[in-house]
Amino acid sequence: MSSLLSLLGLRSDYRSPSQSRLITSTILPPTSSSSSSSSSSSQPTGTVTYSQGLTNVQVKIFGPVLDHNDRQPAVPVNPDDKKVPLTVILEVPVNPSNPDRYITVTTSSSAPQAVSSTLDSFSSSLKTAQSHCLALHSVFTRSILPPSLTSTSKKPRITIHLKVLHNDGSLLSTLINASTLALATSAIPLVDLPVSTTTAVYSSTLTKSSSTKRRRNNSNTIGGKGGMGGKKFLLLDLNLSEETSECVDSYCTSCYLLHSNEVVLSQSNNRLGLEKYLEMVDFGQRNVGNVRNEIEGIMRDWARGLYRAREGEGEVELKEGKVCIN
Numbered sequence: 643m644s645s646l647l648s649l650l651g652l653r654s655d656y657r658s659p660s661q662s663r664l665i666t667s668t669i670l671p672p673t674s675s676s677s678s679s680s681s682s683s684s685q686p687t688g689t690v691t692y693s694q695g696l697t698n699v700q701v702k703i704f705g706p707v708l709d710h711n712d713r714q715p716a717v718p719v720n721p722d723d724k725k726v727p728l729t730v731i732l733e734v735p736v737n738p739s740n741p742d743r744y745i746t747v748t749t750s751s752s753a754p755q756a757v758s759s760t761l762d763s764f765s766s767s768l769k770t771a772q773s774h775c776l777a778l779h780s781v782f783t784r785s786i787l788p789p790s791l792t793s794t795s796k797k798p799r800i801t802i803h804l805k806v807l808h809n810d811g812s813l814l815s816t817l818i819n820a821s822t823l824a825l826a827t828s829a830i831p832l833v834d835l836p837v838s839t840t841t842a843v844y845s846s847t848l849t850k851s852s853s854t855k856r857r858r859n860n861s862n863t864i865g866g867k868g869g870m871g872g873k874k875f876l877l878l879d880l881n882l883s884e885e886t887s888e889c890v891d892s893y894c895t896s897c898y899l900l901h902s903n904e905v906v907l908s909q910s911n912n913r914l915g916l917e918k919y920l921e922m923v924d925f926g927q928r929n930v931g932n933v934r935n936e937i938e939g940i941m942r943d944w945a946r947g948l949y950r951a952r953e954g955e956g957e958v959e960l961k962e963g964k965v966c967i968n
Contacts, residue, residue: 645889646844646877646884646887646889646890647659647844647875653877653884654881654883654884655695655881657879659844659875659876659877659878660876660878660925660929661878661879661932662694662839662878662879662929662932662933662936663694663695663697663812663879663881664693664694664695665692665693665694665819665933665936665937665940666692666693667690667691667692667693667820667823667940668690668691669688669689669690669823669827669940669944670688670689670690671948684704686702686703686704686803686828687703687704687705687828687829687830688702688703688824688825688827688828688829689701689702689703689824690820690823690824690827691807692816692819692820692823692824694812694815694816694819694820694879695810695811695812695879695881696808696810696881697808697809697810697811697812697813697816697881698806698807698808699804699805699806699807699816699817699820700804700805700807701802701803701804701805701820701821701823701824702802702803702804702824703800703801703802703803703824703825703828703830704800704801704803705798705799705800705801705830706726706798706799706800706830725751725783725784725786725788726783726786726787726788726798726799726800727750727751727752727798727799727800728750728751728779728782728783728786728799728800728801728802729748729749729750729751729799729800729801729802730748730749730750730775730778730779730782730801730802730804731746731747731748731775731801731802731803731804732746732747732748732771732774732775732778732804732805732806732817733745733746733803733804733805733806734747734767734770734771734774734806734809734813735806735809736767737767744805745767745768745771747768747771747772747774747775748775749775749776749779750779751779751783773909774813774814774817777814777818777897777907777909778802778804778814778817778818778821780906780907781818781836781838781897781906781907782802782821782825782836784833784906785822785825785832785833785834785835785836785899785906786800786825786830786831786832786833787831787832787833800830802821802824802825804817804820804821809882810881810882811840811880811881811882811883811884811885812839812840812879812880812881812885812895814838814840814895814909815838815839815840815879815895815897818836818837818838818897818907819837819838819933819937821836822835822836822837822937823937823940823941826941827941827944833899834899834900834901834902834904835899835900835901835934835937835938836897836898836899836906837897837898837900837930837933837934837937838895838896838897838898838907838930838933839878839879839895839896839926839929839930839933840878840879840880840885840893840894840895840896840926841876841877841878841880841893841894841896841922841923841925841926842876842877842880842884842885842890842892842893842894842922843874843875843876843877843890843891843892843893843918843921843922844874844875844876844877844884844889844890845874845875845889845891876921876922876925877890877893878925878926878929879933880893885911891912892910892911892912892914892918893910893911893922894908894909894910894914894919894922894923894926895907895908895909895910896908896909896922896923896926896927896930898926898927898930900930900931900934905923905927908923910922
């Protein structure tokens with residue numbers, strides 16, 4: 643069994659345990675969607691191709707759209723309901739060896755259960771896709787700022803369409819970060835910036851048999867006996883080889899609202915004891931600022947380029963999750 647850390651304490655891609663992967667993105671100019679057409683048939687308001695390491699996803703934003711062809715009459719809007727109707731569509735490859743076959747999962751505010759349009763023969767991949775889709779819907783219904791509405795108006799709908807182009811680990815956190823960037827650059831106002839990362843506990847002496855035994859005994863102490871001088875290390879932003887390694891007993895994906903200092907999502911691949919869970923969430927919260935800084939830097943560069951394209955000069959600032967040009 644090979645170790646995930648070298649003698650210098652570096653990972654296979656030469657990162658330190660607390661270092662995130664390189665983030666790159668391509669942002670297409672936003673387009674105006676027609677208010678008389680549905681979100682599925684209109685042009686996307688914004689399109690982002692986002693890479694976190696080798697994990698690559700594409701996000702398209704449709705909306706806000708108010709469908710005037712809807713036969714349902716306009717009904718009074720509950721002023722206490724501060725959530726925008728949101729639909730999340732997620733396309734995930736059946737397996738890495740067959741990237742041309744996709745599982746498509748959809749969830750919406752009117753149908754919160756994740757519905758798949760594919761066969762149930764890929765139950766493991768389907769369950770993962772459904773879990774990710776529900777998590778994305780939960781995060782962004784809390785993060786999108788609802789517009790001002792009259793008492794008889796309909797709420798405009800927003801659709802987030804995500805397609806996984808390549809999965810090399812930390813998929814859910816990559817999907818969340820890509821969606822945040824896509825929404826922010828599509829003129830969709832956000833209450834806060836949701837930023838996510840994946841953390842794991844690494845032990846150089848943990849094997850599959852011992853990990854099963856540890857789960858049965860519910861022994862979740864971070865500082866127990868292990869390799870590297872009896873220590874266990876926390877890893878940030880896992881790649882696929884780390885997620886599937888025998889040395890990683892469990893990993894946790896958390897989403898943070900950084901301006902309000904809230905944890906709005908936390909999912910793990912295994913059942914965790916409270917001590918290990920808190921350790922991993924806290925480690926992610928202390929180090930997710932690097933991911934936020936990169937995303938905010940991309941947003942500033944995008945806004946600066948957009949402003950200069952209009953032959954103007956000004957300063958670009960990020961205030962409360964919104965890009966402002968002064």
